[in-house]
Amino acid sequence: MNARIDEQASGEAADIERMMLDIGTRARQAAAVLATARREPKDLALMGAARAIRSSVADLMAANAADLAEMSDTASDAFVDRATLDESRIEAMAAGLEAIIELDDPVGGIIARWEQPNGLQIERVRTPLGVIGVIFESRPNVTADAGALCLKAGNATILRGGSDTHRTSSVIHRCLVGGLEDAGLPADAIQLVPTRDRTAVGAMLRGLEGAIDVIVPRGGKSLVGRVQDEARVPVFAHLEGLCHVYVHAPCDLDMAREIVVNSKMRRTGICGAAETLLVDRALAGSHLKPLIEALIAAGCQIHGDEDAQAAAFAVEPAVEADWTTEYLDRIIAVKVVDGLDAAIDHIRTYGSSHTEAILTDDRRAAKAFMDGVDSAIVLHNASTQFADGGEFGMGAEIGIATGKMHARGPVGLEQLTSFKYCVHGNGQIRP
């Protein structure tokens, strides 16, 4: 009996594997068309998709209501909130597509150009990456955001959304495909995996026999961790943003107070939120207590080392785990360090290579910190909450990457491209 069920299950798994390979083949074919598509049809497709989303409010709300009705009672409020659409969120989704229309098309841009002594003219030209797999949790708007950003960079996309919002994602996907078809682009340029079965995710992580060039996970730490562990293709992601602010002498206290509070408290749930405050012993006497008090006044809990505990009554003792915890909450770990090298060591030991800031009036110390810290983003006298593609002027981003290969930091349109060398000769042969 069990054997028969297993057989049936593995039969279904084999069907899904076959279906996924077919999706990969069709994405690869669409990518070949997109690779030479000009800007106009891509923008037309986004315009059509935005229009379709605006005229599908009723369908979207109905699909979303059906998704929410089936959602488990144990789902957290935050989870349900992320999964929920309303009219303003639908309008924001359409406006997001229009914002991507405004961005320059990176494809075909010449990154570098030079001439060799033999007259060969060499150009390094931006090209699409190819096929991007996006695996996301139950935030239906990612369907539109990710699909549109990949399309603008000339890539085909395979989207695998959270099963809890599959109906909602399907309606959004239908709007995107409508835009593609209106613009004369292949409908397979943006595909949504039509099954909730998890076999599909495994197949994507193995790359669909070479069809997927890169995977972008969008979601919490467990999703990203699974993707990073299991993917056999490159991944653009950050596992967590364990961001540090280091205050180094001399440092204007008012500036430090503003930046520390902003880094931690502006929004505590984003990856650029500070999780650890390092205060140099050289100014601990003057700065530690005011900084801690400002954080407490802003509603933050402090887990501190002995120095921090001595500075304010409300500070709870920090344990080892505090230095490696991404709270994503109104909590910060605070430690006094003995100089710049100790700060860099702490960050190297406990950090996640995402974003760190040094606050100081000493420009040489700032340079040493920025050289020595091996993170995607290092800031001097600015809030860690600037770790964001929009704030970098890149327009929309599909996420932030902490890997060192290809894309690092905010992953915007340019980071979703590759390049090729175009060499122009007039008969040169190699001696």
Add this chain to the structure above:
Amino acid sequence: MNARIDEQASGEAADIERMMLDIGTRARQAAAVLATARREPKDLALMGAARAIRSSVADLMAANAADLAEMSDTASDAFVDRATLDESRIEAMAAGLEAIIELDDPVGGIIARWEQPNGLQIERVRTPLGVIGVIFESRPNVTADAGALCLKAGNATILRGGSDTHRTSSVIHRCLVGGLEDAGLPADAIQLVPTRDRTAVGAMLRGLEGAIDVIVPRGGKSLVGRVQDEARVPVFAHLEGLCHVYVHAPCDLDMAREIVVNSKMRRTGICGAAETLLVDRALAGSHLKPLIEALIAAGCQIHGDEDAQAAAFAVEPAVEADWTTEYLDRIIAVKVVDGLDAAIDHIRTYGSSHTEAILTDDRRAAKAFMDGVDSAIVLHNASTQFADGGEFGMGAEIGIATGKMHARGPVGLEQLTSFKYCVHGNGQIRP
């Protein structure tokens, strides 16, 4: 008895795994020092290594003689030749190190810089990649080349050379370490895996628990294939160079003849050598026979389709396998195609995304070909044998990559770096 041998073997394997993890940890520590090392000590180390190599001719020759003496009788002449050192090859190795000294240090270079409306100054700054694992066959000079190039780009290197030339590589490695120590850089910046056991390769391919950032295989197709299949870290490589030359009407016949013969015959054993000639039907009548005759006159065998067979008596019939064979020899496959799209289709179906050339006087056709062909290098009216970092003006290269992530085409110093964002503020917080 067998069980005991297995136990012993697995005990040894565990020892090797432990040793490799230790090598990884030490490489990571050395990389942290190299990350902020200025140009001078790195160049000093290369100078010292070149000096040491020149003064170690006797040791190198003795070690090499011992390696060669133990080599299997079944080793091919080409294999033995690659493994053999003589005085001129030793001098070339030292001179190669000196050539790397002359190259600019890529680390710290500012790739892009812009200011945001809020006054934040954002710089994208080149940084080392970290730790590079190099797995190579029995070409002892790779020890020096690869170690030096990685060092100049600020990376620590773990070298795993072919076991047949382990003694020779060890002497070269000793010279490199002498240079590092003279320059005050960590000796662990360039490590040579001290065992011939293959367990070490497997451990490197799994990344030594995050210690290795990228693997560069240097060797034949079977080595590269194994590395690409098994590596759990990014790989810079090309599996093969199945390069095409496509002749499109109108095209000057003299130019075509020179470039076709050069692309195939200048050196047949390199990855940029042409393996397939595609002739457009529109000029097959005028060009096919002269091109085939020029190749035959240069000593090349032709495996051709029916049109090619009709053009010259000596043409052997091509079979399907000819379109996918990287001959690396005095053989070329020849086919007549019906237009530009058919040429692009053929290349997409059979090519290896390495290097392709179009020969034509029609600039629009050249542009369409270069846009449509998804290879690392596409040339117009120039020989495929220019597919080389030196010919691109990049100085030394560690290889050519056909992947689309991070490095594509020749992998020189710049391609051995990553980058970070350095953001300079004066108190900015995010609203």
